Amino acid sequence: MKVKVDQARCQGHTLCAMNAPEIFELDDVDGHASAVSEDVPAGHESHVINAVRSCPEQAIFVEDRS
Amino acid sequence: MSVEDAIGDEERKKNRYHFDRHAPDYRDRAEEITRELHAQCPVAWTDTHGGHWVASGNREVFEIARSAEYISNDHDVKGERRGYQGISIPAPQRGRGNRGGFLEMDPPEQRHYRQALNPYLSPAAINRWIPWIDEVVRACLDEKIEEGRIDFVEDLANVVPAVFTLAMMGIPIKDWRTYSEPAHAVMYTPLTSPDIMRVGQLHMAMQQELIRRLAEIRENPRPGLVNGLINAEINGENPPDEELRGVLGLLIGGGFDTTTALTAHAIEWLSENPAERDRLSRERDTLLDSATEEFLRFYAPVVGNGRTISADCELAGTQFKEGDRLWVSWAMANRDPAAFDNPDQIDLAREGNRHNSFGLGIHRCIGSNVARTVFKRMLLQVFDRMPDYVCDPEGTVHYETISVINGMRFLPATFTPGPRLGPGLAETLETLQQVCDEQRLAEPVTVQKARAKVAD
Numbered sequence: 371m372k373v374k375v376d377q378a379r380c381q382g383h384t385l386c387a388m389n390a391p392e393i394f395e396l397d398d399v400d401g402h403a404s405a406v407s408e409d410v411p412a413g414h415e416s417h418v419i420n421a422v423r424s425c426p427e428q429a430i431f432v433e434d435r436s
Numbered sequence: 437m438s439v440e441d442a443i444g445d446e447e448r449k450k451n452r453y454h455f456d457r458h459a460p461d462y463r464d465r466a467e468e469i470t471r472e473l474h475a476q477c478p479v480a481w482t483d484t485h486g487g488h489w490v491a492s493g494n495r496e497v498f499e500i501a502r503s504a505e506y507i508s509n510d511h512d513v514k515g516e517r518r519g520y521q522g523i524s525i526p527a528p529q530r531g532r533g534n535r536g537g538f539l540e541m542d543p544p545e546q547r548h549y550r551q552a553l554n555p556y557l558s559p560a561a562i563n564r565w566i567p568w569i570d571e572v573v574r575a576c577l578d579e580k581i582e583e584g585r586i587d588f589v590e591d592l593a594n595v596v597p598a599v600f601t602l603a604m605m606g607i608p609i610k611d612w613r614t615y616s617e618p619a620h621a622v623m624y625t626p627l628t629s630p631d632i633m634r635v636g637q638l639h640m641a642m643q644q645e646l647i648r649r650l651a652e653i654r655e656n657p658r659p660g661l662v663n664g665l666i667n668a669e670i671n672g673e674n675p676p677d678e679e680l681r682g683v684l685g686l687l688i689g690g691g692f693d694t695t696t697a698l699t700a701h702a703i704e705w706l707s708e709n710p711a712e713r714d715r716l717s718r719e720r721d722t723l724l725d726s727a728t729e730e731f732l733r734f735y736a737p738v739v740g741n742g743r744t745i746s747a748d749c750e751l752a753g754t755q756f757k758e759g760d761r762l763w764v765s766w767a768m769a770n771r772d773p774a775a776f777d778n779p780d781q782i783d784l785a786r787e788g789n790r791h792n793s794f795g796l797g798i799h800r801c802i803g804s805n806v807a808r809t810v811f812k813r814m815l816l817q818v819f820d821r822m823p824d825y826v827c828d829p830e831g832t833v834h835y836e837t838i839s840v841i842n843g844m845r846f847l848p849a850t851f852t853p854g855p856r857l858g859p860g861l862a863e864t865l866e867t868l869q870q871v872c873d874e875q876r877l878a879e880p881v882t883v884q885k886a887r888a889k890v891a892d
């Protein structure tokens with residue numbers, strides 16, 4: 371699974387990091403999110419899906435290759 | 437308006453619903469009104485308060501609130517631009533001369549203000565304060581712990597957000613009462629109340645005090661949001677005092693009564709649902725985050741905001757005309773069955789909780805991390821020190837209307853008394869002021885990264 375945060379949409383609600391702290395990091399200065407790495411490590415997919423479903427701005431996009 | 441336009445207007449506004457957000461009826465029948473709006477017209481026209489749109493559907497609110505190119509927050513108090521009236525419907529009498537800070541601005545100005553303040557309010561910035569916040573909460577509870585009774589609004593939820601907001605601003609925290617009473621009263625006093633003039637005056641006095649502090653910090657800089665604003669670059673220049681006044685008012689308005697309202701409602705609900713309270717306390721490591729979001733969704737403290745349509749457009753299936761006023765209801769969008777299963781039930785473990793309580797788009801509440809953190813720190817200590825508290829419905833007073841904030845005035849409760857753990861509030865605030873000054877806690881996270889150290 372691949373994950374990306376659309377920086378133009380993200381407004382720093384931080385719900386992604388709340389749902390999947392290993393996957394998303396928040397900028398120290400403005401709290402906007404980015405994926406630690408584009409590839410989601412195995413076993414973390416459900417957390418990422420929860421993050422996608424929780425993001426109020428619908429700013430997180432995943433691509434499922436499997 | 438030509439005849440054709442008039443007919444077009446009738447057609448545009450064919451989905452009508454009588455909605456008066458200032459009436460007590462809206463508070464009393466909120467769920468029913470929400471259901472009717474969702475079912476009949478998720479974007480409706482109402483003739484109240486000069487006529488305006490009401491967006492209540494989750495999908496509709498999502499689309500409209502994020503269309504920054506078609507909606508404006510501008511409050512043009514001097515009639516220099518297009519005369520837009522900002523985020524209140526109707527524009528408040530007392531606010532006519534004041535712009536509500538960057539919440540009543542559009543980009544690029546609005547963005548410049550936020551960029552200046554973000555490093556004080558980001559998750560990393562707020563986390564530094566946790567031990568400090570915990571001390572304020574500890575002292576508030578110590579004031580009441582031996583007595584076995586507390587008013588959760590007056591003695592806790594009013595105090596902590598106020599003290600912390602002032603600390604972040606760089607204003608002496610011992611003055612918290614000067615700000616907290618007017619900030620609270622302005623929210624709970626209905627526009628039609630005979631008391632509104634007095635409350636307006638109290639609020640003016642608070643504004644004067646803020647202006648004094650602004651001048652003082654300009655003379656003798658001390659770290660904090662006020663200093664950050666004074667030195668902010670807005671369109672390449674430092675902002676004028678008259679704009680800063682509005683921004684400071686916004687920080688107080690945003691920082692004080694909102695978290696108070698959320699906390700009081702959550703504490704009340706948990707008293708009515710003691711099994712859920714015990715579960716949340718027990719499983720706090722896994723449940724506290726989702727429970728916080730759920731309380732935010734269910735009890736959205738800021739129920740909605742006004743906007744002005746800035747260009748003719750079609751959004752969410754409705755034709756809007758430039759200059760139309762629009763009420764975006766975060767609270768109603770949070771109860772849309774199309775977006776949430778069992779929207780009128782609280783589910784502490786709810787997943788995919790895409791609520792709108794901090795707004796959406798470029799105006800997302802800049803204090804959202806403050807609100808979440810302060811709320812959680814208060815709740816945890818209540819769980820630990822007053823685990824069997826019972827609220828008294830007789831003494832509980834909710835705001836008469838939910839025009840702006842869905843808040844509470846009083847929430848008395850009793851609990852099994854316990855021992856004090858430290859000094860009372862006044863003494864603690866003195867110590868914490870010192871800690872704040874010595875460790876320069878109110879600096880932005882870009883300058884000061886260390887976590888607050890508070891001796892036990």
Ligand code: SF4
Binds near residue numbers: 381426430
């Ligand atoms: S939840 Fe969405 S908007 Fe919020 S920080 Fe994450 S990606 Fe950004």
